[in-house]
Amino acid sequence: MVKIWREFERFRGKKEPCLTAIITTKGCRWRKCRMCSYWLESRNLGDEAIKEQVDIIFDRIDTKILKIFTSGSFFDEDEIPGQIRKYIAERAKEIGLEKIIVESRPEFISEEKLSDFEGLELEVGIGLESANDRIREICVNKGFSFSDFLSAAEKIRRMGFRVKCYLLLKPPYLSEMEAIRDVLESIEKVSHVADVVSINLTNVQKGTIVEKLWERKLYRPPWLWSAVEVIRKARGDMEIICDPVAGGKARGPHNCGRCDREFVSALKLFSVTQDRSVLNLDCECRYLWEKYLELEEIARIPLF
Ligand code: SF4
Numbered sequence: 315m316v317k318i319w320r321e322f323e324r325f326r327g328k329k330e331p332c333l334t335a336i337i338t339t340k341g342c343r344w345r346k347c348r349m350c351s352y353w354l355e356s357r358n359l360g361d362e363a364i365k366e367q368v369d370i371i372f373d374r375i376d377t378k379i380l381k382i383f384t385s386g387s388f389f390d391e392d393e394i395p396g397q398i399r400k401y402i403a404e405r406a407k408e409i410g411l412e413k414i415i416v417e418s419r420p421e422f423i424s425e426e427k428l429s430d431f432e433g434l435e436l437e438v439g440i441g442l443e444s445a446n447d448r449i450r451e452i453c454v455n456k457g458f459s460f461s462d463f464l465s466a467a468e469k470i471r472r473m474g475f476r477v478k479c480y481l482l483l484k485p486p487y488l489s490e491m492e493a494i495r496d497v498l499e500s501i502e503k504v505s506h507v508a509d510v511v512s513i514n515l516t517n518v519q520k521g522t523i524v525e526k527l528w529e530r531k532l533y534r535p536p537w538l539w540s541a542v543e544v545i546r547k548a549r550g551d552m553e554i555i556c557d558p559v560a561g562g563k564a565r566g567p568h569n570c571g572r573c574d575r576e577f578v579s580a581l582k583l584f585s586v587t588q589d590r591s592v593l594n595l596d597c598e599c600r601y602l603w604e605k606y607l608e609l610e611e612i613a614r615i616p617l618f
């Protein structure tokens with residue numbers, strides 16, 4: 315039920331191993347974002363079954379950092395009841411865990427729930443996707459506003475915890491150029507409240523509107539060049555991470571096929587080192603990407 319694997323995280327400026335766990339819960343309550351079908355993995359489990367999964371994680375952990383995700387919201391009572399969240403915080407303190415990373419929609423984040431984690435380094439990821447309310451609403455159908463995000467982020471910061479802001483590169487209905495511009499503008503607008511920005515490159519998930527558009531050739535996942543472009547142009551004082559899920563596949567972010575693996579590795583390496591020089595990449599397809607950006611702008615009527 316619980317999925318567990320090891321990966322690397324950037325922690326206090328260094329690359330550190332991290333245990334990542336995805337607990338099966340009732341899943342996201344919202345379930346309406348146009349690119350997401352994570353909630354398909356959900357199951358209506360009782361509290362005991364959730365606690366069993368938590369115990370498995372703490373039996374396996376041998377890293378300083380734990381990412382504990384739910385394919386929904388960690389702070390939603392319906393997914394993780396309060397007493398299990400408290401239990402997680404206690405066990406984390408017992409074993410001297412140095413950092414715990416969770417995710418939640420903003421409406422579930424409260425000072426009271428956050429206070430269980432006092433004494434630990436907590437990082438809360440929020441899927442803002444775009445700082446532009448119209449893009450978030452029309453293209454993503456996210457169901458919360460930029461000010462909802464800001465007030466949750468401020469609560470997290472006031473408690474001394476870290477905010478991770480997820481931004482979506484290329485939601486449906488945006489051109490590649492608009493998508494690049496939107497992420498760059500969003501980074502600027504969240505820079506005063508986010509400790510780290512995670513750029514999520516849209517991939518085509520089953521049963522979504524994005525999949526329907528993709529099947530009709532009305533949507534192409536972002537070019538990996540676009541992710542590199544965003545990072546190169548983004549302000550230098552913002553920590554940025556990018557792990558291209560399904561990178562190089564038809565349903566994931568991709569370039570020409572020949573250079574995809576190199577680009578995915580470079581983006582992952584950049585995420586743990588923050589060294590922009592690892593993104594000095596080249597391939598013949600750069601020209602194609604540039605033409606794609608240019609021609610798409612000519613051929614379409616801008617929505618925003
Ligand atoms: S992106 Fe997040 S909020 Fe939207 S449906 Fe998926 S899990 Fe829920």
Ligand SMILES: [Zn+2]
Pocket residue numbers: 569570571572573574597598599600
């Ligand atoms: Zn290429």
